[in-house]
Amino acid sequence: MSEPVRIVEKKPIPSDAIVVQGLPDVGLVGLIATAHIVSQFNLQEIAYVDSNLLPPIVVLHNGLPHSPLRIFSNKNLIAVISEMPIPADAVQPITQALVNWVESKKAKMTISIGGMPVPDRQDIKDPKVFGAASNASALKMLQEKGVDILREGYMVGPQALVMRYCAERNLPAIALLAQSFYNYPDPEAAAAAIKELTNITGLKIDVSQLLEKGEEIRLKARDIMKRTQNEMTRMKKSREYDLPLYV
C-alpha cells in the first residue's frame, strides 16, 4: 500500500535550515506571511506534498500545474505554504509527515506562523504576537527575545499538531500567533508576525510592501478564506476560545 502522504523532493534540500510553516488558518495569517517571505527571498520550489487525503486539485501558475501544498527554499530557509485549506481529516497525517520530513532534514528550528482570533480586531491598530514553544530551550529563547508567551489555553489546527509532534521528539519548534480576524484575511496581522519572526531569527524581512498590498490581498484571499473557515469549523477551531481547566 502506498504512503498516505508523500513529500516529493525536486531539488537538494538544505540541512540546518529554519523551517517556516504557513498553512491556511485563522485570518490566513500564516499563509499571507509565509507567501510574503517566499516572495521577498525569491525562494525556489524544492518539494511538494502529494496525498490521496487532499482534494484532486492543482494550482496553475503561468500555465503550469503545481501541487497546492509546496515547499520552497534557499540555502538556510525553508518555507511551507498551502494554497488551499488542509481538510480537517488530513491535518493529522499531513502535519505528521511534515514533521518527519523536517526531522530527517535536520532543520535548525520549525516556526509556525498563525493567527489568534480576537473579537475586537477592528479596534486594534498594532496586533500583538504571542509565542508558544515545543520544549524548554525554545521557550527560554522566546522569553529572552521578549516574546509574549501563550501560557495557558488551547491550540487547534495545523500549528497545534506541529507543536505536539515536535514536542514528542524534542525538536525545537515555536508558534507565532498574531492577534487577527477569525475569518477575514488579515495582512496587518501577518506583518506583525513577520516582525516578531525578524526579532527571533535575525532574518531581515521588509513588510512595507505587504502592508501596501493589504487591500489587494484581502480581495484576492476571499475564496480561500471562506473554504478555510469551513475546515476550521470541522476541526472545532472555536475551542481556542475555551477556558482551560487545571486541577
Next chain:
Amino acid sequence: MSRRRRRSIFDLMSEYMEDFRTWAEEMIESMIAERPSWDVRACCLEPLCNVFVTIDEVVVTADLPNTNPESVRVKAVGEDLIQIKAEMKRKLRFDDFGITHRKGEFSYFRCQVRIPVPVDTEKMKIDFKRGVLEAHLPRKRSYDVKVR
C-alpha cells in the same frame, strides 16, 4: 496511575450537539450547489460576512476592502434579512486576479445576510473600521402571542 477525567452528561450532550450541527451543515452544504463569489452580470463580488448573536444584539460584519465608508449602504429587505452594498474605489477585472480566461469587471460588493433571531432593524447602527463593516441590530425583547 493516571486517572481519566469523567465527562459529565452535559459535556456529552454538548459534544453530541456540536457533532450534529457539523453534520447538518455538511448535509446542507452538499445539497446546495456551490456558486462563485462573483457575479459578472451584476458586476459585484460577494464579501466575506459574519453573524454573531449576543444576549442584546445581533452583530453582522462584512469585510469590504477597496471601498469608501461613504459608499456603504445597509438596508433591511425583510424582517430577518439585510442587504449590504458598497461601491469599490477602483473597478476590478478578472485580469487583476491574474485570470485571463474569464471576462468581466466588478464595481460593487453586495450580499444579503439572514438574521437568525428577531431584531429591530429600524434601530440598526453601523460602524466601519479598518475596511470592516459592523452592523449592530438590537434583539426584540417582547412577542405578541395570539389568543385563540
